[in-house]
Amino acid sequence: MSEASDNNPSAEEARPRSHGLVAGKMLLLACAMFGFGYLMVPLYDIICDITGLNGKTGRVSVSEVAEASAVAEDREIIVEFTASINQSGSWIFQPDVKTMTVKPGTLYHASYYAENLSNSAVVAQATPSVTPFAAAKYFNKTECFCFTRQAFEPRGSMHMPLTFIIDPDIPVNIDRVTLSYTFFRSPEQS
Amino acid sequence: MSTSDVTHHTPGEQHDHHDDHDHHGPAPGLMRWVTTTNHKDIGTLYLWFSLLMFFIGGAMALVIRAELFQPGIQIVDPMFFNSMTTLHAIVMIFGVVMPAFVGLANWMIPMMIGAPDMAMPRLNNWSFWIMPFAFTIMLSTLFMDSGGPAGGWTLYPPLVLQMGDSFAFVIFAIHFLGISSVMGAINIVATIFNMRAPGMTFMKMPMFVWTWLITAYLLIATLPVFAGAVTMLLTDRYFGTSFFSAAGGGDPVMFQHIFWFFGHPEVYILILPAFGIVSSIIPTFARKQLFGYDSMVYATASIAFLSFIVWAHHMFTTGMPLAGELFFMFSTMMISVPTGVKVFNWVATMWRGAMTFETPMLFSIGFVIMFTIGGLSGLMLAITPADIQYHDTYFVVAHFHYVLVPGAIYSLMAATYYWLPKWTGNMYDEKLGKMHFWISTIFVNVLFFPMHFVGLAGMPRRIPDYSLQFADWNMIATIGAFGFGFSQLMFVYIIVKCVKGGEKATDEVWEGARGLEWTVASPAPYHTFETAPVINPDTVTR
Numbered sequence: 001m002s003e004a005s006d007n008n009p010s011a012e013e014a015r016p017r018s019h020g021l022v023a024g025k026m027l028l029l030a031c032a033m034f035g036f037g038y039l040m041v042p043l044y045d046i047i048c049d050i051t052g053l054n055g056k057t058g059r060v061s062v063s064e065v066a067e068a069s070a071v072a073e074d075r076e077i078i079v080e081f082t083a084s085i086n087q088s089g090s091w092i093f094q095p096d097v098k099t100m101t102v103k104p105g106t107l108y109h110a111s112y113y114a115e116n117l118s119n120s121a122v123v124a125q126a127t128p129s130v131t132p133f134a135a136a137k138y139f140n141k142t143e144c145f146c147f148t149r150q151a152f153e154p155r156g157s158m159h160m161p162l163t164f165i166i167d168p169d170i171p172v173n174i175d176r177v178t179l180s181y182t183f184f185r186s187p188e189q190s
Numbered sequence: 191m192s193t194s195d196v197t198h199h200t201p202g203e204q205h206d207h208h209d210d211h212d213h214h215g216p217a218p219g220l221m222r223w224v225t226t227t228n229h230k231d232i233g234t235l236y237l238w239f240s241l242l243m244f245f246i247g248g249a250m251a252l253v254i255r256a257e258l259f260q261p262g263i264q265i266v267d268p269m270f271f272n273s274m275t276t277l278h279a280i281v282m283i284f285g286v287v288m289p290a291f292v293g294l295a296n297w298m299i300p301m302m303i304g305a306p307d308m309a310m311p312r313l314n315n316w317s318f319w320i321m322p323f324a325f326t327i328m329l330s331t332l333f334m335d336s337g338g339p340a341g342g343w344t345l346y347p348p349l350v351l352q353m354g355d356s357f358a359f360v361i362f363a364i365h366f367l368g369i370s371s372v373m374g375a376i377n378i379v380a381t382i383f384n385m386r387a388p389g390m391t392f393m394k395m396p397m398f399v400w401t402w403l404i405t406a407y408l409l410i411a412t413l414p415v416f417a418g419a420v421t422m423l424l425t426d427r428y429f430g431t432s433f434f435s436a437a438g439g440g441d442p443v444m445f446q447h448i449f450w451f452f453g454h455p456e457v458y459i460l461i462l463p464a465f466g467i468v469s470s471i472i473p474t475f476a477r478k479q480l481f482g483y484d485s486m487v488y489a490t491a492s493i494a495f496l497s498f499i500v501w502a503h504h505m506f507t508t509g510m511p512l513a514g515e516l517f518f519m520f521s522t523m524m525i526s527v528p529t530g531v532k533v534f535n536w537v538a539t540m541w542r543g544a545m546t547f548e549t550p551m552l553f554s555i556g557f558v559i560m561f562t563i564g565g566l567s568g569l570m571l572a573i574t575p576a577d578i579q580y581h582d583t584y585f586v587v588a589h590f591h592y593v594l595v596p597g598a599i600y601s602l603m604a605a606t607y608y609w610l611p612k613w614t615g616n617m618y619d620e621k622l623g624k625m626h627f628w629i630s631t632i633f634v635n636v637l638f639f640p641m642h643f644v645g646l647a648g649m650p651r652r653i654p655d656y657s658l659q660f661a662d663w664n665m666i667a668t669i670g671a672f673g674f675g676f677s678q679l680m681f682v683y684i685i686v687k688c689v690k691g692g693e694k695a696t697d698e699v700w701e702g703a704r705g706l707e708w709t710v711a712s713p714a715p716y717h718t719f720e721t722a723p724v725i726n727p728d729t730v731t732r
Contacts, residue, residue, distance in 0.1 A: 022309075023310065023379075026375070026376040026410050027376060030410050030413075031414070033410070033411050033415050034418050036418075041433060048441075127436050133509065
């Protein structure tokens with residue numbers, strides 16, 4: 001809006017006025033904002049990953065775990081495992097162990113059991129969520145069946161592994177963490 | 191705002207000049223309206239279209255209120271009720287308030303800035319004619335087997351993805367409405383930037399032009415985001431993407447973020463031009479200049495900027511972290527500062543003015559008072575801990591209907607009465623106009639005020655049935671709804687009567703009116719300002 005400062009009428013008259021130029025700039029803005037709508041999708045994931053919002057848990061490599069060797073011996077946190085099934089898929093989906101008492105800074109193994117009750121091969125995806133949300137960014141997994149899609153034979157079943165470590169920096173007021181998985185039939189199958 | 195370099199001419203010179211051009215009249219017959227590129231014709235089309243849609247959307251509201259007259263399910267089945275609430279919102283927002291403001295912009299902006307027409311007249315024709323087709327598609331879903339859209343106008347997934355086949359029609363219609371609005375907005379920006387008469391500097395433009403310039407920017411910046419969001423819904427439903435489906439790694443809450451990134455600026459799109467209208471009318475009938483013109487401009491721009499950083503206050507119950515809740519709470523409350531500047535400026539404009547209370551002024555004062563009521567309940571909703579109680583209750587319904595009905599709709603009625611003599615050349619029936627105002631104002635409060643009470647008591651919105659303790663206030667609200675709805679037939683009668691004839695209006699129409707639109711004849715000739723007018727400080731509204 002550079003014209004805002006232009007108070008001289010004769011100069012305004014002399015200026016060539018291209019409607020196409022203004023319209024083109026505005027159209028460009030409109031297209032950019034359409035793109036921005038799509039840009040919000042990766043931005044949303046990045047922000048959720050950084051802040052742990054939405055209960056999105058972190059993923060760390062085994063070497064990173066080795067570096068963070070400090071174990072908070074004096075603290076005990078109860079980890080609860082829950083499972084739920086989305087839609088009307090015919091599944092059995094449950095944690096093998098319902099609760100564990102863990103020390104932050106130590107690597108633990110857990111597993112979930114899933115069974116395909118249908119007579120066709122299906123691919124499934126599990127999505128995790130941690131509550132309270134404040135705990136999410138301290139709850140790190142080195143290995144999880146939720147990282148990839150799981151393929152099931154007709155009537156097939158499997159125990160799916162999960163390896164996690166809780167960051168010792170987890171706030172002291174948190175003594176109980178719930179890890180919840182929802183099991184979905186993968187969209188390609190439906 | 192130096193006016194020293196402006197040459198002074200008498201307004202009469204302009205009249206003589208424009209009378210010469212009267213023979214360039216409109217083409218005869220119905221095709222005139224289809225092929226027209228005249229800004230006044232297109233403005234008229236927009237205004238009639240939105241009046242028609244006002245009654246369609248209003249009829250839907252009456253279905254809703256009739257069902258809510260008593261607890262229990264009496265009149266319509268719940269699915270149809272849900273599509274009524276959804277379509278009522280879409281029709282009123284995209285079919286009534288937005289087209290009516292665009293229609294006023296078409297009619298008034300060229301005349302207010304001394305331009306012969308809009309910058310891109312053919313584009314203008316196209317912007318309008320897309321809309322009837324888009325709404326035909328939208329409303330045709332009501333006659334499909336799957337019924338109309340019933341997931342609320344906010345189209346939240348996963349619910350909206352479970353809709354029947356009408357889903358694709360609704361998305362398609364929304365795309366077209368978006369294209370229409372963005373083209374209209376681009377046209378308005380180009381007109382204001384390029385077509386101002388020499389000497390009509392930015393800080394001399396009438397407030398209506400200013401508010402529309404900022405609104406046009408909001409439209410161009412946010413409607414494409416909405417178009418993107420509904421496109422994602424479309425591909426999620428039909429093309430196997432999973433933007434909002436957790437099964438494929440998406441997140442339904444993300445839709446709410448994208449939607450409200452559009453949705454909150456959208457509510458200012460629905461109210462900023464209303465601020466401009468009221469800022470034109472109050473000075474006329476207070477016979478004073480608008481108090482604090484510069485602060486009005488800056489306040490409008492501030493509101494537009496802030497509208498981009500408050501969206502998540504619609505989502506306080508989605509489980510946001512404390513820091514997010516605090517940020518969106520405070521940024522939302524901050525909007526009340528520029529809005530307060532505006533309200534106090536209107537009051538200061540009236541202060542010690544020689545006020546008269548013709549119908550446009552009554553609607554404008556009604557706007558200032560009742561919009562402020564809606565603004566204050568909005569401030570209550572901004573308080574995060576309180577909002578968790580109020581969320582999705584009738585308190586929210588009361589809030590946004592106060593800012594939209596006695597707010598935006600009242601400004602449109604005020605604008606109609608204010609400029610109708612200029613459009614038609616005839617005065618409307620003042621006695622009937624005043625009656626229309628008082629009957630509407632009584633019933634609109636009977637309709638919406640009780641919703642505050644049932645909302646605070648916990649009545650949820652968007653549900654066709656309710657607990658017995660809400661029965662009395664709902665019955666009263668329904669009586670108000672039918673009273674308000676049927677009193678709008680008076681509005682149509684007054685307009686038609688005025689179009690057909692009546693006392694001839696003078697060129698100035700109103701004693702205290704200032705601005706270029708009042709320097710042309712009444713009714714405004716088909717072509718105005720083919721030669722740029724000379725900006726006389728006395729004719730500029732300010």
